[in-house]
Amino acid sequence: ASAGVAVYPIDADNAQDLLVHADLALHAAKKQGGGSLSFFSEALRHELDYRKRLEHDIRIAIAQKAFQVYFQPQVSLSNGTIGGIEALVRWRHAERGMIA
Secondary structure, three states: OOEEEOOOOOOOOOHHHHHHHHHHHHHHHHHOOOOOEEEOOHHHHHHHHHHHHHHHHHHHHHHHOOEEEEEEEEEOOOOOOEEEEEEEEEEEEOOOEEEO
């Protein structure tokens, strides 16, 4: 079992935020593998905020068709022949530039 811990009133001053923070800590504990314990930290909150902004930006990018596809050949190092092609998606973000 994994556990996420948020402490009242240090990590939150109301039940709703305390549960959200404990859940963030639980997800961090699960990332570490089974049987681990994680405490809430501001870094976890920043990670959540970043993911929410990224998801919002991706939704806008889809609507604006801001994704570009690049094709890259897969070349055999032993004989130099092309064995296939990869399709790579790149996102031209207005603030961050090209994102793989």
